[in-house]
Amino acid sequence: MNAASPFQGWNFVETSFGNTMSFSDRIKILDSLSGSGLNVYRSFDGVSSGTVDRIYKAIGNYENEGYSVGFVMIDLYSGASVSYGMDNYFYSASTFKGPYVMSLLKYKPWLLNSWGDTLYNTINVSSNEAYAELRNNLGASTLDWFVDWTHAWGFDYSSHYVWYTPRQLCKLWVGMADYLMGNEQDAWWARDVYGNNIAIYSRQELAWKGVPIYAKSGWVNGSTNVHNEGYLVMDGDHPYVCVIMSNEIWQNNWKMRALMSAIDAAHGELV
16 A cells, blocks of 8 residues: 655555565566655665655765666565666666576576686676677577566667666566575576676675675766666675666766665665
8 A cells, every 4th residue: 555655755655575575576566666756665664764865865966967867676575675767778788797697597507517607707807708709609598588587578688788777677686686595506606706796886885784795787988878786685684686777987986885875774774
């Protein structure tokens, strides 16, 4: 049901999944989210006015200088979520390497034996050459299955890099989280690579939490500017997935880090 909010621009939605959410429950929540502004979907608790102010300030760091930003955070065990601009399209840059490699690991695990170094370089150092080799030789059939599984429909992935929304990337990351938190054949390998790859700002900003953070970032500077990151924070009994996308340059990564910190504070209050 919709509940009244004392904060202008927020939409509060009660959920009833508790702490026993299935994968399909998580996807259903992401399917059902609505609103282009700042929204919170909660199971139990609200968000303090101080944290609301922090999030608005972090958004303002982008928008006050003419940039766009969108994000989605979902707690994987309660469904508590925070989002903003979640259906705006952004260029993927290298964030798309994350779900692509994960789709290969999930649906064709035997490829790790012959393509291990190429898979590793695609995620660990975000090698464009390694990624192109994978796409050119292994195609997109596993992406078809992964996108369908996560309901991340509505974007064209026939090219190596794509335009998609924070909601779509978050759905893909919920699928990635399911794999990373599970016991499938190559999950151990994925946890090692996605947990230690380079240029991950969530791992830097949230290092104080002392928990594993699995992530894949992506940025481009030029005619198209983007700075994006998808990540899974193993936050005790309430791990969460978050995706942040913007058309800001990566050199101003302090803006992303401020938003990551504010979203993490909201997560702590929601659960």
